[in-house]
Amino acid sequence: MAMKTLRIGTRASQLALWQANWVKSELEKRHPGLEVTLTKIKTQGDKILDVPLAMVGGKGLFVKEIEEAMLRGEVDIAVHSMKDVPTIFPEGLALRCITEREDPRDIVILQPGFKSFRDLPQGARIGTSSLRRKAQLLHLRPDFQMIDIRGNVETRIRKLTEDNLHGVVLAAAGMHRLGFTKQISEYLPEEISTPAIGQGALGLESRIDDAETNALIDFFNHPETAWAVKAERAFLRRLEGGCQVPIGAFGTVKGDQLTLTGFVSDVEGRQLLKKTVSCQVDEAEKTGTSLADDLLIKGAGKILNEVYQHETFNVNREDV
Numbered sequence: 001m002a003m004k005t006l007r008i009g010t011r012a013s014q015l016a017l018w019q020a021n022w023v024k025s026e027l028e029k030r031h032p033g034l035e036v037t038l039t040k041i042k043t044q045g046d047k048i049l050d051v052p053l054a055m056v057g058g059k060g061l062f063v064k065e066i067e068e069a070m071l072r073g074e075v076d077i078a079v080h081s082m083k084d085v086p087t088i089f090p091e092g093l094a095l096r097c098i099t100e101r102e103d104p105r106d107i108v109i110l111q112p113g114f115k116s117f118r119d120l121p122q123g124a125r126i127g128t129s130s131l132r133r134k135a136q137l138l139h140l141r142p143d144f145q146m147i148d149i150r151g152n153v154e155t156r157i158r159k160l161t162e163d164n165l166h167g168v169v170l171a172a173a174g175m176h177r178l179g180f181t182k183q184i185s186e187y188l189p190e191e192i193s194t195p196a197i198g199q200g201a202l203g204l205e206s207r208i209d210d211a212e213t214n215a216l217i218d219f220f221n222h223p224e225t226a227w228a229v230k231a232e233r234a235f236l237r238r239l240e241g242g243c244q245v246p247i248g249a250f251g252t253v254k255g256d257q258l259t260l261t262g263f264v265s266d267v268e269g270r271q272l273l274k275k276t277v278s279c280q281v282d283e284a285e286k287t288g289t290s291l292a293d294d295l296l297i298k299g300a301g302k303i304l305n306e307v308y309q310h311e312t313f314n315v316n317r318e319d320v
């Protein structure tokens with residue numbers, strides 16, 4: 001039987017292409033004879049590089065054009081970093097698979113001679129645009145000067161030298177995938193830097209009614225990661241944190257037990273709410289929602305309202 005061609009829609013950044021190519025090669029291993037092609041699609045988030053993304057507006061800046069291509073039938077699946085995937089999907093599309101998580105932690109790259117961010121001098125300059133990363137580092141080192149950096153992973157690494165920074169913060173997963181592991185100075189444990197929702201996992205999105213495609217890709221789904229990420233996303237959804245805010249959540253699964261940590265903070269990392277809960281995996285979403293409710297009762301709503309009004313609230317979904 002002649003196999004169909006499966007077309008992957010992807011952004012053209014180095015990391016997005018690595019991820020799409022990884023999906024392609026896993027598909028070809030699994031289904032010998034299947035032809036898999038990549039279609040590069042420019043998204044709003046790729047086009048507008050100089051404007052704070054909050055001013056561009058809207059959720060899903062890095063996925064919308066790919067979703068439209070899928071709805072028009074021009075591509076069959078989209079490969080996303082789960083971190084960039086909005087919690088709501090257009091009619092007809094769904095998140096079909098969540099892949100096994102890479103290292104979920106944040107990392108720092110430091111100037112030569114430094115082993116830990118803790119050793120940096122007073123007032124050290126740290127590059128990141130993520131309010132989540134900013135807040136958690138400022139919580140430990142209120143003296144740090146946080147510098148906005150935008151751009152893809154390589155650009156941000158380059159800014160360490162170009163912008164004369166003491167350190168930059170990035171995701172371990174992106175560094176590992178792109179072969180930059182050796183440049184990592186320090187891994188930040190989850191207890192110090194709660195990862196972004198979905199960090200390290202990939203999401204495969206497809207048309208709900210495309211049974212043939214869905215049957216081909218279902219093996220990518222990793223149930224443990226999927227439970228964890230579903231809990232994290234329920235937490236985010238309840239906090240209406242579709243845009244970038246100092247929100248993080250991290251779930252792990254052992255057997256049928258899910259442990260979920262959620263965190264919300266103000267921009268300066270002064271008020272930091274964090275809580276860890278456990279449940280059975282089939283309660284993942286409910287638990288994510290109720291953990292958010294818990295933090296709302298403790299004052300997360302007030303903190304987040306202040307964040308939304310804060311002048312530095314310029315969303316950068318490339319660096320959550």
Ligand SMILES: NCc1[nH]cc(CCC(=O)O)c1CC(=O)O
Nearest residue numbers: 081170171173174199200318319
């Ligand atoms: N928005 C950029 C982005 N999207 C996903 C990752 C890392 C890989 C992952 O989380 O799967 C990164 C890079 C970074 O934050 O350093």
